[in-house]
Amino acid sequence: MTEIFGVPTQALFGQLLIGLINGSFYALLSLGLAVIFGLLNIINFTHGAQYMMGAFAAYFLLNKLGLNYWWALAVAPLAVGATGVVVERLMLARLYKLDHLYGLLLTFGLALVIQGAFRHEFGSAGLPYSIPEQLTGGTNLGFMFLPKYRAWVIVASLVVCLGTWFVIERTKLGAYLRAATENPAMVQAFGVNVPRMITLTYGFGVALAGLAGVMAAPIYQVNPLMGADTIIVVFAVVVIGGMGSILGAVVTGFGLGVIEGLTKVFYPEASNTVIFVIMAIVLMIRPQGLFGSR
Amino acid sequence: MAEDAYKPHASRDAAAEARYHRRAFVVMMALFIAAPAVVYPVFVMKALCFGLFACAFNLLLGFGGLLSFGHAMFLGMAGYVSAHAAKVWGLPPELAILAGTAASTVLGVFAGLLAIRRQGIYFAMITLALAQMVFFFCLQAPFTGGEDGIQSVPRGKFLGVLDLTNTLVLYYVVLAIFTAGFLLIYRIIHSPFGQVLKAIRENEARATSLGYRTEQYKLAAFVLSAGLAGLAGATKAIVFQLASLTDVHWSMSGEVVLMTLLGGMGTIFGPVVGAFAIITMENYLAELGSWFTITQGLIFIVCVLAFRRGIMGELEAWLRKRRAG
Numbered sequence: 001m002t003e004i005f006g007v008p009t010q011a012l013f014g015q016l017l018i019g020l021i022n023g024s025f026y027a028l029l030s031l032g033l034a035v036i037f038g039l040l041n042i043i044n045f046t047h048g049a050q051y052m053m054g055a056f057a058a059y060f061l062l063n064k065l066g067l068n069y070w071w072a073l074a075v076a077p078l079a080v081g082a083t084g085v086v087v088e089r090l091m092l093a094r095l096y097k098l099d100h101l102y103g104l105l106l107t108f109g110l111a112l113v114i115q116g117a118f119r120h121e122f123g124s125a126g127l128p129y130s131i132p133e134q135l136t137g138g139t140n141l142g143f144m145f146l147p148k149y150r151a152w153v154i155v156a157s158l159v160v161c162l163g164t165w166f167v168i169e170r171t172k173l174g175a176y177l178r179a180a181t182e183n184p185a186m187v188q189a190f191g192v193n194v195p196r197m198i199t200l201t202y203g204f205g206v207a208l209a210g211l212a213g214v215m216a217a218p219i220y221q222v223n224p225l226m227g228a229d230t231i232i233v234v235f236a237v238v239v240i241g242g243m244g245s246i247l248g249a250v251v252t253g254f255g256l257g258v259i260e261g262l263t264k265v266f267y268p269e270a271s272n273t274v275i276f277v278i279m280a281i282v283l284m285i286r287p288q289g290l291f292g293s294r
Numbered sequence: 295m296a297e298d299a300y301k302p303h304a305s306r307d308a309a310a311e312a313r314y315h316r317r318a319f320v321v322m323m324a325l326f327i328a329a330p331a332v333v334y335p336v337f338v339m340k341a342l343c344f345g346l347f348a349c350a351f352n353l354l355l356g357f358g359g360l361l362s363f364g365h366a367m368f369l370g371m372a373g374y375v376s377a378h379a380a381k382v383w384g385l386p387p388e389l390a391i392l393a394g395t396a397a398s399t400v401l402g403v404f405a406g407l408l409a410i411r412r413q414g415i416y417f418a419m420i421t422l423a424l425a426q427m428v429f430f431f432c433l434q435a436p437f438t439g440g441e442d443g444i445q446s447v448p449r450g451k452f453l454g455v456l457d458l459t460n461t462l463v464l465y466y467v468v469l470a471i472f473t474a475g476f477l478l479i480y481r482i483i484h485s486p487f488g489q490v491l492k493a494i495r496e497n498e499a500r501a502t503s504l505g506y507r508t509e510q511y512k513l514a515a516f517v518l519s520a521g522l523a524g525l526a527g528a529t530k531a532i533v534f535q536l537a538s539l540t541d542v543h544w545s546m547s548g549e550v551v552l553m554t555l556l557g558g559m560g561t562i563f564g565p566v567v568g569a570f571a572i573i574t575m576e577n578y579l580a581e582l583g584s585w586f587t588i589t590q591g592l593i594f595i596v597c598v599l600a601f602r603r604g605i606m607g608e609l610e611a612w613l614r615k616r617r618a619g
Contacts, residue, residue, distance in 0.1 A: 037415075041415075043415045043418070043419065091595070091599060094599060095598070095599075098602075100414060100415055101361045101414065101415065101418065102598050102602070104361070104363075104415060104418055105551065105555065105594060105597075105598050106594065106595060106598040106599070108548060108551075108591075108594060109590070109591040109592070109593070109594025109595040109597075109598065110591065110594075110595060111591070112548070112587050112588070112590050112591030112594065113587075113588050113591035113592060113595070114591075115587065116584040116585070116586075116587030116588035116590075116591060117584070117588055119583075119584040119587070120583075120584035120585065120588070228544075229426075232422055232423060232426045232544060233423075233426075235419040235422060235423055236419075236423040236426075238419065239412070239416060239419055239420055239423065269434060272430040272433075272434075273427045273430045273431065276423050276424065276426060276427035276430075277427070279420070279423055280408050280424070280427075283408045283411050283412070283420065284408070284411075287411040287412055
């Protein structure tokens with residue numbers, strides 16, 4: 001068996017793959033957070049709970065309605081996004097004139113309610129969700145075994161992230177969005193319905209979390225608390241990347257996932273904390289984040 | 295609050311405010327001294343520890359305008375250090391509590407130096423992430439006992455004379471610690487330092503332009519808050535003879551935010567009231583597990599949407615209105 005730095009290549013590439021998978025979810029989630037923050041100036045603490053709701057939506061679609069994974073990929077984000085629209089209209093819309101910290105507190109409370117309700121209903125044990133049959137099995141690449149589903153998650157996440165980047169940076173709709181981020185009053189004066197845009201943006205960010213949840217369902221078990229710890233890591237990712245740029249969020253997400261994976265190989269004790277340590281170092285050297293601007 | 299200073303009767307208002315604080319303090323102390331006759335003392339001690347924790351948190355949020363979402367790291371770390379000091383090193387309780395407080399103060403210096411580099415929402419996210427790092431450290435470090443925590447911590451004799459195995463003696467020692475912490479916080483808030491802190495909360499750019507080094511003030515507030523939160527955590531570990539992962543978990547950081555929000559952030563007595571309310575609720579809902587979480591979340595939502603001044607904030611606004619009318 002071949003070794004690199006005393007580590008078998010199988011283990012190394014295996015962890016690298018897990019790192020890329022985790023990175024896919026970090027990227028998708030921090031992208032959603034960045035999109036929401038850009039327009040609403042709110043850090044969406046409910047993001048982890050909404051990610052979990054996406055996974056549960058996939059589970060219900062399969063077990064109650066018999067709709068498979070591919071349907072879930074389309075339906076679950078819409079459903080979760082719709083709940084986001086309701087939350088924005090009923091609650092968040094009342095907070096825009098206040099200190100932004102109230103948005104954080106409200107979404108934190110909402111996350112507690114949602115996670116508590118799901119745990120009450122389904123317990124803390126995970127529910128299984130099987131990999132769709134088209135994506136079972138895998139390919140032997142010679143140096144490692146690549147399961148098809150994992151490759152799919154990485155590719156799909158990259159496509160969604162780049163698609164979002166394209167829409168926001170290269171289309172007319174995205175131009176409106178960026179303009180409203182800079183100066184909502186001016187955009188409103190030009191006849192764009194800014195409040196509706198804000199609602200839909202929140203819905204879209206939440207839908208991204210839901211989509212991440214569907215993709216995560218076959219990898220991690222469907223669990224009421226699956227988003228609770230993830231969201232804290234994603235916050236650290238956001239602090240490291242800075243929320244100024246979409247591509248920055250994507251690059252940081254994947255990069256940190258890989259670093260976390262490699263830490264598991266070389267120094268497993270630190271794998272839980274490595275992202276937070278990197279955050280501390282980045283704060284010392286470049287407080288605005290790697291891709292952020294003051 | 296800020297407009298009050300420009301009114302012609304500002305000094306009269308301040309005198310009335312001080313009178314109200316004195317009266318409220320006397321009522322609070324009378325209630326606490328009499329409490330063991332009516333209520334189970336261990337319950338009140340728990341609430342006192344959390345009350346001090348929330349007051350320390352409120353010093354940072356209510357008067358410095360800094361929302362820390364990671365204060366559990368100070369409560370929990372101090373608990374571990376004081377439990378370890380009492381059990382393994384065999385230190386008497388007063389030194390164990392001091393050791394815990396010192397540990398969280400040092401932790402506060404490092405966390406504070408990092409966190410004050412960003413403001414607002416980022417400050418909250420950074421403190422949360424740092425606290426999560428401390429959580430994983432406590433989960434893995436050998437001296438914390440991992441999932442089991444540090445159990446059956448000896449209470450010992452306070453200052454060599456007061457036998458803490460007697461619940462009533464323990465109660466009054468805890469009450470004394472709470473009162474000392476509470477009065478210290480009151481003193482800090484009403485000192486020139488506290489005034490500058492409030493100025494920074496209201497308008498940081500202006501405070502800077504007046505020549506104040508705002509970073510240093512914010513760091514000092516953060517460290518003081520961390521140390522006092524540690525005092526609460528260290529005392530709690532001696533009272534319950536236990537230091538566990540619950541106290542370093544992010545949900546504990548959320549709980550102290552909730553206590554302060556419900557009681558009234560930026561008020562003197564609010565955090566104590568909030569702590570008693572939440573601990574009482576926990577007492578009744580604890581067996582129901584997830585219902586406690588759901589209720590906590592609902593209180594958060596209601597407070598943010600409709601009750602932002604909190605219990606004491608509303609009460610004080612009503613008193614002020616009555617005085618004016």
